[in-house]
Amino acid sequence: MMRGVVEDRVRLALLVFRSSEEASAKLLTEDGEWPARVIFSRYGVVADRYLFDLPIGLTEGWYELDGARVSVATDYEGDEMRIAFVSCNGQEQGDLDRKREDRNTLWSRLKTEHQAAPLHLLLQGGDQIYADEILDAHPATRRWEDDDDYAGNDVTAEDLENIRTALSRSLFARYLVLLGHDEAKSLLRSVPTLSMWDDHDICDGWGSLAEAKLDSPVGQTVFEVAREHFLLFQQASTLDDLPETMMERAGSGFGMHVELPGLHVVIPDFRSERRPDRVMTEEGWRSFDESLKRAAGSRVLFVSTIPVLGPRLSLVESTMNVIPGAQKYEDDLRDQWQSRHHRAEWTRMLKRLVRAKDEEGTEVTILSGEIHLATRGTLACNTGTVHQLVASGITHDPPPRGWARTLGALAWLGDSPLPDHPIRMRSLPGHPRTYCDQRNYLRLLRKDGRWRAWWETEEDGTSEPLDLGSVDHSV
Structure with a gap:
C-alpha cells in the first residue's frame, strides 16, 4: 500500500496474515531487514504490518518476504508512468458463490498487463468489498436492514457485543477470501495502492439511510465493524495509527492526499460523514480545499467515489412517490451528487473544480466508479476542460441494458448548475x-509529459485512447 513519497524514497506498507502459532516472516530490501508490527490478533490469526521504503527511480525495485522476491516499479520520474483505476469489486448477493475464474476475468487481464508493463500505482475507487451479506450474521442487523420502521434502538449491551462479534467474524472471513484470490492479491502485493471506501464496504446506502438508523446502536455497530476492517485490510492501519497520507488524522474521515513526482492524487472520503442531506462536513470541505491549494498548478487525479459529473437524476427522484416500489431505490439516488438533496454541495464542488482549473492552473482529472457502467464526462472551463473518467465495476455485473439507455437519455437532457x-x-x-x-x-499513462487514458471492457476489449489534455469544443 502506498504511504507517500519523502525526498527520494517511496514509503510502503504490507499486510501479512499468519497463524498465531507461527513466527513473523522476514521482510528484506537492499537496505536490510524491516520489522513487523502486530496490528490485529483474533480468531487465532495475527496481522503483521510492515512499513518500509524503496528508492525512487527503480524499474525493478524489490522486497523479499520469507525468501520470495516481489518486484515493485518506483520509476515515477521515468519516461512512462502507468496507473490503473478499479472499483466495485464484488456484488450484493452471492459473491462468494461465483466461479472464481468468471468473477475475476478482468483482474486476470490487469494482472497480465502488469506483468508485461509494470504498473506504478493502483487506485481503488470504492466498494472493494461488498459487505451487504454480513448483515445476515445476526437477526438484529437483518431486521435493521429490511424493516424501514426499525431503527435498532431496543438492544442491550450484551446484544451489541454479540452483534459486533458476529459481524466481525463474517466480514473478516469475507475479506480474507475475496482479497486472497490470486488474481487481485498478486497485484495488491506488487503495486503501490491507494483505496477509498464507499457504501458497500459498510452496507448498501450507508449515509443515505434514515438518520435514525445511522445513529442507532445497531447502525453505529455496523459502521464501527466496517471501519475497523476497512482500515485493516485497505489501509494496513488502525484507528489510533492512521497513515500520514490522510488529510484528517482525527479519524472522522479518511480522505487522502499523496504527492508523487509530477502528480498529486487527492481522494476525499465521501462516506464517513455522509448524511441524507450532506456529503461532507465543513471539516471535510476544508481538507479538500487545502489539498487542491497544495496541488495548485500541477496535475491532479481526483478520485471521487461518486461521479461528480452526471445526468439529470432529479427527474427520476421526482417520480419516486408515484411509481409503485420505486421508493426502495431512494437511497441509491440520494447517494449521487446530482440528487436534489445535495444540489448545493454539488454546485460547491463544481465551482471549486472550475476555480482550480481557471484560477490556479491545475489540470484536474476526475476518476469515479459506483454506477457499474463505464462512461466519461466533461466540465467546460474558461481555460480548457475537466475530464471525468468512470470505470465500474471490475467484478460487479452491469445493470440491465435498459438502465444504461435511461441514463443516456437523461444525460442528453443535461444538467449544468453553473x-x-x-x-x-x-x-x-x-x-x-x-x-x-x-x-x-x-x-x-503519462508519457513525455502527456496524459492519456484507456478503458478495458470485458466484451469489446481496449477502447481507443483519450487525450486528457484535449478540449471539448462542442460546448
Whole structure:
C-alpha cells in the first residue's frame, strides 16, 4: 500500500496474515531487514504490518518476504508512468458463490498487463468489498436492514457485543477470501495502492439511510465493524495509527492526499460523514480545499467515489412517490451528487473544480466508479476542460441494458448548475453509447509529459485512447 513519497524514497506498507502459532516472516530490501508490527490478533490469526521504503527511480525495485522476491516499479520520474483505476469489486448477493475464474476475468487481464508493463500505482475507487451479506450474521442487523420502521434502538449491551462479534467474524472471513484470490492479491502485493471506501464496504446506502438508523446502536455497530476492517485490510492501519497520507488524522474521515513526482492524487472520503442531506462536513470541505491549494498548478487525479459529473437524476427522484416500489431505490439516488438533496454541495464542488482549473492552473482529472457502467464526462472551463473518467465495476455485473439507455437519455437532457460551465456526458472513445454496460477498468499513462487514458471492457476489449489534455469544443 502506498504511504507517500519523502525526498527520494517511496514509503510502503504490507499486510501479512499468519497463524498465531507461527513466527513473523522476514521482510528484506537492499537496505536490510524491516520489522513487523502486530496490528490485529483474533480468531487465532495475527496481522503483521510492515512499513518500509524503496528508492525512487527503480524499474525493478524489490522486497523479499520469507525468501520470495516481489518486484515493485518506483520509476515515477521515468519516461512512462502507468496507473490503473478499479472499483466495485464484488456484488450484493452471492459473491462468494461465483466461479472464481468468471468473477475475476478482468483482474486476470490487469494482472497480465502488469506483468508485461509494470504498473506504478493502483487506485481503488470504492466498494472493494461488498459487505451487504454480513448483515445476515445476526437477526438484529437483518431486521435493521429490511424493516424501514426499525431503527435498532431496543438492544442491550450484551446484544451489541454479540452483534459486533458476529459481524466481525463474517466480514473478516469475507475479506480474507475475496482479497486472497490470486488474481487481485498478486497485484495488491506488487503495486503501490491507494483505496477509498464507499457504501458497500459498510452496507448498501450507508449515509443515505434514515438518520435514525445511522445513529442507532445497531447502525453505529455496523459502521464501527466496517471501519475497523476497512482500515485493516485497505489501509494496513488502525484507528489510533492512521497513515500520514490522510488529510484528517482525527479519524472522522479518511480522505487522502499523496504527492508523487509530477502528480498529486487527492481522494476525499465521501462516506464517513455522509448524511441524507450532506456529503461532507465543513471539516471535510476544508481538507479538500487545502489539498487542491497544495496541488495548485500541477496535475491532479481526483478520485471521487461518486461521479461528480452526471445526468439529470432529479427527474427520476421526482417520480419516486408515484411509481409503485420505486421508493426502495431512494437511497441509491440520494447517494449521487446530482440528487436534489445535495444540489448545493454539488454546485460547491463544481465551482471549486472550475476555480482550480481557471484560477490556479491545475489540470484536474476526475476518476469515479459506483454506477457499474463505464462512461466519461466533461466540465467546460474558461481555460480548457475537466475530464471525468468512470470505470465500474471490475467484478460487479452491469445493470440491465435498459438502465444504461435511461441514463443516456437523461444525460442528453443535461444538467449544468453553473450556466457558464456546461457539463456533457460522453461515450468512451470508439463506443456507440454514452454508457457502456460491460464490466471494466481504466488505465492511465503519462508519457513525455502527456496524459492519456484507456478503458478495458470485458466484451469489446481496449477502447481507443483519450487525450486528457484535449478540449471539448462542442460546448
